Amino acid sequence: MITEIAQIDIHPGQEEEFEEAVAQALPFFLAADGCHGVDLHRSVENPSRYRLMVRWDTVEHHTVTFRSSAGFARWRALAGPHFAAPPQVEHVYSVLAP
Template identity: 85%
Template sequence: MITEIAQIEIDPGREKEFEEAVARALPLFLGAEGCHGVDLHRSVENPSRYRLMVRWETVEHHTVAFRGSEGFARWRALAGPYFAAPPQVEHVHSVLGR
C-alpha cells in the first residue's frame, strides 16, 4: 500500500468551492482500480494549502491506471480551476505506525 500526497495551493477565497469540488470528485477516486481511500487536509497556518492523501494499492494504480482514465480528467476538470499552481505530488509508504 502506498499513499499519494498531493500538496495543492488554492486561489485565496475559493477554498469552499474547492472543497465542494473535491467532495463531488470522491466517487471518481473511490471507484478507481486500486484506490483504498481518500482524505483531504487543510492547513491551519496556510488556509489556502491542502494535502490530498489517496491510498493506492501500488504507485502504478495511481500513475498509470488512474491518470490515464476518464476519472482523472473529470477530477482535474472539477478541481483544477481552483489551483493557484500545479499540485506537488509524491508517493510514500509507511515504515512505522500503530
C-alpha cells in the same frame, strides 16, 4: 500500500468551492482500480493550502491506471480551476505504524 500526498495550493477565497469540487470528485477516486480511500486536509497556517492523501495498492495504480482514466479527467475539470499552481505530488509508504 502506497499513499499519494498531493500538496495543493488554491486561489485564496476559493476554499469552499474547492472543497465542494473534491467532494464531487470523490466517487471517481473511490471507483478507481487500486484505490483504498481519500482524505483531504486543510492547513491551519496556510488556509489556501491542502493535502490530498489517497491510498493506492501501487504507485502505478495512481500514475498509470488512474491518470489515464476518465475519472482523473473529471477530477481535474472540477478541481483544476481552483489550483494556484500545479499540485506537488509524492508517494510514501509506512515504515512505522502502531
